[in-house]
Amino acid sequence: MRVPIHKQGSYLIASIQAALTDADLLQLQDDLSSKVGHYRSRGAIVDVTALDVMDSFAVRTLRSIAHMLRLRGAETVIVGIQPEVAFAMVQLGLTLEDVATALDLEEGLAYLYELTKKSGHKNG
Amino acid sequence: MDETINVTIKSDTDIVLAREQGRALAEKLGFTQIEMTVIATAISEIARNIIEHANSGEIILCEHHNGVRHGIQIIATDQGPGIPDVNKAMQDDYSTGKGLGLGLPGSKRLMDEFDIQSTVGGGTVVVMRKWKYT
Ligand SMILES: Nc1ncnc2c1ncn2[C@@H]1O[C@H](COP(=O)(O)OP(=O)(O)O)[C@@H](O)[C@H]1O
Ligand SMILES: [Mg+2]
Numbered sequence: 001m002r003v004p005i006h007k008q009g010s011y012l013i014a015s016i017q018a019a020l021t022d023a024d025l026l027q028l029q030d031d032l033s034s035k036v037g038h039y040r041s042r043g044a045i046v047d048v049t050a051l052d053v054m055d056s057f058a059v060r061t062l063r064s065i066a067h068m069l070r071l072r073g074a075e076t077v078i079v080g081i082q083p084e085v086a087f088a089m090v091q092l093g094l095t096l097e098d099v100a101t102a103l104d105l106e107e108g109l110a111y112l113y114e115l116t117k118k119s120g121h122k123n124g
Numbered sequence: 125m126d127e128t129i130n131v132t133i134k135s136d137t138d139i140v141l142a143r144e145q146g147r148a149l150a151e152k153l154g155f156t157q158i159e160m161t162v163i164a165t166a167i168s169e170i171a172r173n174i175i176e177h178a179n180s181g182e183i184i185l186c187e188h189h190n191g192v193r194h195g196i197q198i199i200a201t202d203q204g205p206g207i208p209d210v211n212k213a214m215q216d217d218y219s220t221g222k223g224l225g226l227g228l229p230g231s232k233r234l235m236d237e238f239d240i241q242s243t244v245g246g247g248t249v250v251v252m253r254k255w256k257y258t
Contacts, residue, residue: 019144022136052161053143055168056224084161092165092230093216 003028005035011112012036012044012074013105016051025061032065036074043112044069047105049080059094066099075115077101079108126187131171133200134180139171142183149185150196154256163196163254166234169227170200170250176221178204178248188253195236195255200248207242214240 001024005014012035014028032044046062048054054062066076077100081089089095102108129149131142143164150160167183174181181202188197207213214232219225228250232238237253 019140021140052147053164053168055165055172056226056230057172060224082161084158087158088162088165088234091162091233092169093226093233094224094230 003031005031007035007039007041008109010040010042010116011109012039012041013047014044015047016049018050019052020058022057022061025058029061029065029068033068033072036069036072041074042116043075043077045077045079045105045108045112047080047108048078048085049082049104051085052082054081054085054089054094056092056094059089059096063097063099066096075100075112077108077111079104129185131183131185132180133171133174133183133202136175139168139175142171142185143167146183146185146196146198149187150254153187153194153196155196155254159254162234163198166231166252167198169231170198170252173227173248173250174200174202174204176223178202181247193255195253198235198250198252200250200252203247206244206246206248207240208244210240210242213242 001018003014003016005012014032062078069076078096079102100111102111129145131138131145133142146167147160147164150163171183184199186197188195212218214228216229217225231252235252236255239251242248
């Protein structure tokens with residue numbers, strides 16, 4: 001299932017709706033990369049609230065999304081990792097490394113706003 | 125009779141299917157929410173190894189009793205190339221591909237029992253169990 005991405009001001013919000021296959025995750029990576037260029041976005045939020053499992057492939061792909069978007073001039077925040085999912089990730093040994101995370105969409109937006117306001121771009 | 129669920133693993137969609145079936149069985153067996161997620165995550169890694177390293181195989185899910193305890197058993201089998209050095213493969217960060225090298229050691233941490241048998245040229249069998257404590 002393709003992840004819907006919508007634009008909110010100078011940010012993009014990708015809201016995962018259901019379990020994702022590897023192909024879906026790679027599609028999300030492609031879509032975010034092209035949309036960041038198209039809208040000249042300064043930040044992207046990936047909402048993973050609906051994911052009931054984050055395995056090594058999901059984590060690797062989210063990390064590569066964040067690194068790739070940074071090269072395109074946008075910051076990424078992962079929001080909504082569920083407590084059980086976080087527990088399993090830690091046991092597995094998975095980390096998001098230097099990728100920013102926030103509790104929910106609201107916190108994620110606040111984080112991006114703080115991070116990008118200094119650069120002089122107006123949100124909206 | 126205890127039910128057995130067989131999931132053929134031959135594409136990335138089967139990885140999702142296997143972990144959803146595993147979660148459903150774990151729920152039926154009365155595991156907690158957190159245990160269900162732990163079980164589904166281990167299944168995802170082991171199913172992923174079949175796709176990434178052996179091309180295709182099978183996951184067999186069933187209830188398991190040992191006289192004292194009961195829980196869930198997951199068997200993953202494939203007729204892929206096998207693993208030349210299982211001890212190395214069980215180490216954190218060891219990968220012969222472009223993976224993170226956490227699938228096998230991480231799944232062992234997630235589950236209560238973990239056994240792997242592999243023959244070069246013959247394939248790999250992983251047996252994992254999680255017991256119910258509540
Ligand atoms: N089913 C399998 N068939 C063949 N080789 C495997 C299989 N599962 C794991 N391996 C080998 O063990 C290594 C470690 O596996 P794992 O810990 O899951 O890390 P990763 O899959 O990220 O490489 C793999 O890189 C691969 O060489
Ligand atoms: Mg693996």
